[in-house]
Amino acid sequence: MKRIIYxxxxxxxxxVFTYAQQTVNSNLENFIKEIxxxxxxxxxxxxxxxxxxxxxxxxxGLDNGNSGSDIIRLVDNLNNLxxxxxxxxxxxxxxxxxxxxxxxxxxVMEAEEVFGITLAVNTRENGHQSTIYLDENNSLIVIExxxxxxxxxxxxxxxxxxxxxxxxxxxxxxxxxGEFVNNSYxxxxxxxxIWETENESTEEKQQGSDYDFFxxxxxxxxxxxxxxxxxxxxxDVAEQYMIKKFPKEKWLxxxxxxxxxxxxxxxxxxxxxxxxxxVANDRTAYKRMIEELDFLFNLxxxxxxxxxxxxxxxxRNGRRYVQLYGKESSMVTVVDLPEKNxxxxxxxxxxxxxxxxxxxxxxxxxxxxxxxxxxxxTIDEKGIDIRMPDNTADETQSNGLRFxxxxxxxxxx
Numbered sequence: 001m002k003r004i005i006y007x008x009x010x011x012x013x014x015x016v017f018t019y020a021q022q023t024v025n026s027n028l029e030n031f032i033k034e035i036x037x038x039x040x041x042x043x044x045x046x047x048x049x050x051x052x053x054x055x056x057x058x059x060x061g062l063d064n065g066n067s068g069s070d071i072i073r074l075v076d077n078l079n080n081l082x083x084x085x086x087x088x089x090x091x092x093x094x095x096x097x098x099x100x101x102x103x104x105x106x107x108v109m110e111a112e113e114v115f116g117i118t119l120a121v122n123t124r125e126n127g128h129q130s131t132i133y134l135d136e137n138n139s140l141i142v143i144e145x146x147x148x149x150x151x152x153x154x155x156x157x158x159x160x161x162x163x164x165x166x167x168x169x170x171x172x173x174x175x176x177x178g179e180f181v182n183n184s185y186x187x188x189x190x191x192x193x194i195w196e197t198e199n200e201s202t203e204e205k206q207q208g209s210d211y212d213f214f215x216x217x218x219x220x221x222x223x224x225x226x227x228x229x230x231x232x233x234x235x236d237v238a239e240q241y242m243i244k245k246f247p248k249e250k251w252l253x254x255x256x257x258x259x260x261x262x263x264x265x266x267x268x269x270x271x272x273x274x275x276x277x278x279v280a281n282d283r284t285a286y287k288r289m290i291e292e293l294d295f296l297f298n299l300x301x302x303x304x305x306x307x308x309x310x311x312x313x314x315x316r317n318g319r320r321y322v323q324l325y326g327k328e329s330s331m332v333t334v335v336d337l338p339e340k341n342x343x344x345x346x347x348x349x350x351x352x353x354x355x356x357x358x359x360x361x362x363x364x365x366x367x368x369x370x371x372x373x374x375x376x377x378t379i380d381e382k383g384i385d386i387r388m389p390d391n392t393a394d395e396t397q398s399n400g401l402r403f404x405x406x407x408x409x410x411x412x413x
Contacts, residue, residue, distance in 0.1 A: 006053045026046050027106070028138070029113035032153060034102050035088050042095030052264060089150045096217070099149050104221060106135075108144060128269075129215060130228060147217065147270055212306060213324075213332050213347050214269035216276050223345070225288050228279040233272050233380060234355060237401075238362040240384050241371050250365045251340060267328055273350030273358045277405060279342070286341040293345065296334055306333055314411065318324075321411040335407045346405050356401040372401050380404040 035280070039045035064153045090096040103109055109131055112119050117140055119289045121132040133140040134157055141152040198216045213219060216231050223229045235255055242253050256264060256272075265271045280289040307326035315321075320336040329351035335344050350358075371377070376387040376399055389399075 002093050009223070028117075029030065030410060031115065032086065032107075033101070034105075035151060035153075036100070038088065038098050038102065039271050040094075040095075042090065042092055043098055044087075044089045044091055044095075047084070084153070084155050086131070086153045087150065088152075090148055093147055094146050096149050099151060100217070103142065105153075108140070109218070113375070114140070118176055128214065131220070132395060144218070179387045198284075213308060213327070214306075214330070214349065216270055216274050216347065216349065219347065219350065220276060223278045223289075225285055226278040226280045226345075226379065227285050228277070228280050230278075230383065231276045231383060233357040234362065235272070237359055237369060237377060237379070237384055237386075238364070239377065241377075241386055242364050244386050245375075246373055252365045254363045254366075256358070256361055264358070268349050269330075269353075270349060273355040274302070274347075274348070275379060275403065277381060278345045278346045280344075281340065281342040283341050288346070289343040290336060293334055295326070296332075297336065299324075316411065319409065319411055333405075333407050335411050337410065344405075344407055344410070346407055348403070352401060352403050359401065373399055375399055377401045 015379070027391045031226050035046055036047065048218070050343045052130075088099060090099055103161040106114060108114050111130075114133055115138070117133040117135045117138045119131070120123070120134040122131060123130050128145040129143070131144075136157055137155060139152070140159060143150045143152075198272050211219070220229055220231045235253075238255075239253055244253055255261075257261075260270065268274075297313075297315075297394045299305060299310045299313070299322070301310055301313050305324065308326040308330070310322060311325045312321065312323040319401070322334050324332040326332070330349050337343070348355075359377075360370045360372055361368070362371065375389065379402070
């Protein structure tokens, strides 16, 4: 999908004559304004108009600029459209949340149609999501991966653009566009394959395939209806430890070194071990959580769902319990306690040991503190509890990290 980002400007130049003048509805206009307004140290925003694109790109790569002039004259003789190409990208976690807040406001990523533009492609795989909305006059693309998000909007149809680009080989621009067009063909083919896969998986979508348990940030947003929903990463624990142990003048927390970041991006969806839990114990919240997650209880033992396989499936006195296992020791556990109007979900990316190792990598005031070796850390429904050696603690407990959610015990009780 990254190819789309780099290919769209050139493609749109050569297919501009195929587009009709557009009337963008007010909601779409407001959305674009709000997205553009996010530009800051946390969010990058690039806007390129039709004329600027010609001036910056067409003069390059063509012999002596003569062919470029011919192309410019050709395009100038066509309709002079108000063409827009917008790319917005998060530069850090705060930027990611800023962009997502606007997407949530307009229900982008969730709806079958936004601003009158129909959802064409929506794929999720290993924590990577690509969402494409298309109509004849608009393309809205959102690419999300590893706590990074990139949004592309252009007031044309990307599939048509790619199709026209491939036809440019017939205009004698082979040397200039050869590799470019070949890549375009691959991109278009990929979009087609995704579209076909999406159509074939309609039944799975109806059973709740919107739940990508590897994408923890999006999952948390999706579970906002729950009475309690929390996402905890090693960074969250390290920050609380730092605040608890050190004076303010020594509050300097640094995360994973670059080499570790690269390893973790490959190993863990989202780029880090993490744990998410959600609790619905109010009647309304419980009813909704059961409606949304009921399909998990109906999966057969060894059945699969979005990269996870069912390893435990139990029913007892009306209660239900299901646990699914994914790559890198990732787990999804759900317990249904109907007599209490209570449903609980626990998702962990990586094992407890993975979480502890990641936590020990963090440095405070330029020194590695090996946090798990210096205190007792418990993560449960109440959040993060850190007990330093001088605190009153259970003498039977030793320093280290513990997850204490006990969903299986609740089911068996």
